[in-house]
Amino acid sequence: xxxxxxxxTRELTVGFPIGGGLFNKKTLKAVDxxxxxxxxxxxxxxxxxxxxxxTTLGRALLNAVPITGGHATYDDGEVRYDLSTLSGAELKxxxxxxxxxxxxxxxxxxxxxxxxxxxxxxxxxxxxxASREETDARVREIAAKCRLNLxxxxxxxxxxxxxxRQRISIARALVSGPRFVVADESVAALDVSIQADIxxxxxxxxxxxxxxxxxxxxxxxxxxxxxxxxxxxxxxxIVESAxxxxxxxxxxxxxxxxxxxxxxxxxxxxxxxxQKLEGxxxxxxxxxxxxxxxxxxxxxxxxxxxxxxxxxVEGDQxxxxxxxxxLL
Amino acid sequence: xxxxDVEKLTLQxxxxxxxxxxxxxxxxSLAPxxxxxxxxxxxxxxSVTAKALMKLNxxxxxxxxxxxxTLHLDSGPVDVMSLKRPxxxxxxxxxxxxxxxxxxxxxxxxxxxxxxQMVEQLLIHTNLSKRAAxxxxxxxxxxxxxxDAASRFNQYAFELSGGMRQRAMIAMALSTRPKLLxxxxxxxxxxxxxxxxxxxxxxxxxxxxxMGIIFITHDLGVVxxxxxxxxxxxxxxMVEQGxxxxxxxxxxxxxxxxxxxxxxxxxDLDKPLMPVPGDIPSPLERPxxxxxxxxxxxxxxxxxxxxVPGWADTGPDHRTACHLCHQDTAA
Numbered sequence: 001x002x003x004x005x006x007x008x009t010r011e012l013t014v015g016f017p018i019g020g021g022l023f024n025k026k027t028l029k030a031v032d033x034x035x036x037x038x039x040x041x042x043x044x045x046x047x048x049x050x051x052x053x054x055t056t057l058g059r060a061l062l063n064a065v066p067i068t069g070g071h072a073t074y075d076d077g078e079v080r081y082d083l084s085t086l087s088g089a090e091l092k093x094x095x096x097x098x099x100x101x102x103x104x105x106x107x108x109x110x111x112x113x114x115x116x117x118x119x120x121x122x123x124x125x126x127x128x129x130a131s132r133e134e135t136d137a138r139v140r141e142i143a144a145k146c147r148l149n150l151x152x153x154x155x156x157x158x159x160x161x162x163x164x165r166q167r168i169s170i171a172r173a174l175v176s177g178p179r180f181v182v183a184d185e186s187v188a189a190l191d192v193s194i195q196a197d198i199x200x201x202x203x204x205x206x207x208x209x210x211x212x213x214x215x216x217x218x219x220x221x222x223x224x225x226x227x228x229x230x231x232x233x234x235x236x237x238i239v240e241s242a243x244x245x246x247x248x249x250x251x252x253x254x255x256x257x258x259x260x261x262x263x264x265x266x267x268x269x270x271x272x273x274x275q276k277l278e279g280x281x282x283x284x285x286x287x288x289x290x291x292x293x294x295x296x297x298x299x300x301x302x303x304x305x306x307x308x309x310x311x312x313v314e315g316d317q318x319x320x321x322x323x324x325x326x327l328l
Numbered sequence: 329x330x331x332x333d334v335e336k337l338t339l340q341x342x343x344x345x346x347x348x349x350x351x352x353x354x355x356x357s358l359a360p361x362x363x364x365x366x367x368x369x370x371x372x373x374x375s376v377t378a379k380a381l382m383k384l385n386x387x388x389x390x391x392x393x394x395x396x397x398t399l400h401l402d403s404g405p406v407d408v409m410s411l412k413r414p415x416x417x418x419x420x421x422x423x424x425x426x427x428x429x430x431x432x433x434x435x436x437x438x439x440x441x442x443x444x445q446m447v448e449q450l451l452i453h454t455n456l457s458k459r460a461a462x463x464x465x466x467x468x469x470x471x472x473x474x475x476d477a478a479s480r481f482n483q484y485a486f487e488l489s490g491g492m493r494q495r496a497m498i499a500m501a502l503s504t505r506p507k508l509l510x511x512x513x514x515x516x517x518x519x520x521x522x523x524x525x526x527x528x529x530x531x532x533x534x535x536x537x538x539m540g541i542i543f544i545t546h547d548l549g550v551v552x553x554x555x556x557x558x559x560x561x562x563x564x565x566m567v568e569q570g571x572x573x574x575x576x577x578x579x580x581x582x583x584x585x586x587x588x589x590x591x592x593x594x595x596d597l598d599k600p601l602m603p604v605p606g607d608i609p610s611p612l613e614r615p616x617x618x619x620x621x622x623x624x625x626x627x628x629x630x631x632x633x634x635x636v637p638g639w640a641d642t643g644p645d646h647r648t649a650c651h652l653c654h655q656d657t658a659a
Binding site: 270 | 369371491528546550553572573576590593601602603604610
């Protein structure tokens, strides 16, 4: 591929210690050997159920949880950082370039700060502005881009609806002028009528400010409408990755297919046709051998129970399944 | 005969900032074995409406004297509004009416086992012995697809996964054999794959137990998959109701239309997402006239800003509270 990558990971692993004895420490691998490339200016989607490791992956790329194995690099053309060894002044600089938009706009905003102070805080903490006037100017500029009125800036978050609050948290994330934004379930807590509005805003801001998003979601239909490329995660691994259109036209992995058919159809006469998944995602502390999905896969064979499939890359598509070709 | 009739439900909350109208002039009825989807965004009053049926709203709730809620049981009609003492309310709180809440972790007591909570409510609402209550609870857990039910019975809520907790919640709600089940966003906190399982389970249980269900959700896809009829609420008022096929295929209220257009559709990825413009007004600043006029794209004149629209018949069993529909009918 010739596209320039903003984020590139090789065998990225994030493990958390979970007790065990002094000599046999156990680790929980929330993200387990992930290799992805996020092109500059893309809207990169990550999909999976709770417990699939999608949030941990996003946090690792923001350097918010320690990377315990593999590599991750950030390269925006101006600077190039190795995320697994970042520290000191470089880390400080990276904080400005990579930001996070949270899921729940009700929990993410301090009820005791005015909207102006909430948006200005990153500038003040990172020391990005020289004077109060400059801070105010930057706050007003980003607030206008996020469609907030100047009059809103003097109020407290409780006076706002969910959609307005989410616009405030977007403004706060973007005020430091980041290049890379991780949006973690940023529309999941919103009503459908508002959800579309926030997705459209994220799109507009992307082209105005030249942002690259990693968009984490459990909702395939939202991802389908906003992302250029989608990676599907299951138990810490990527099971399928493809450009959105290709993925939605012809999903290859049985898990992706199951996720599709689980979306409730708007057609009342289209009930129960779906191929439903049995069971639940296994606990990450007690992962099945072989293909991690075999416990729920309707097509699992003996091979799947013993040998883990590798992620087969083919052009811009990749799938990790022993049987995907015969199941097409 | 209908199972429950709600007439002119109007409910306000007394707060420091004055009386806040949460639900205004809501009427509907539900037949036994019927599933009604109650749809609307946050703040539309759908949960408050459902809780009113069990008189579960907070103590600062003020019901309008014109409100009538009648539950028709085999033993005769029950006037829910006249129930005052907690003893009398047992009939609508777990007896003939049960409720499944959105967040199963928050609805189970954390320090009691799942089993002891299930048995406790059976002892209150039925004449079963402790032993029989235990057996019935385990049978119900098994029935909702919880494997190894006898050992789950002795576990605490935190030991179960989200999907399993919601199944246990359903088992508990159904063990008293309610006539009416109120499900308040029962699948919203679950993953799609688990949501699909829970929806299937609920469909099976309706077929088996034949109770009426009020299914509260903001997801029209879930409604299309489960409900027989739909009622759409906005800012405390019901704006459209009718059979599920009618309302979803032929929505007449601009708000219902907007909700459907705002849903990302998988079959047409090029279709731009159409948000409902603007934000929901604060309940302290309820708009005059039609409550939706501040966000409506199809205002026909001053009438929308000044007069509350009445119901217009817009199809078989389908009615819509919109001036636009009155205009169409008149023309």
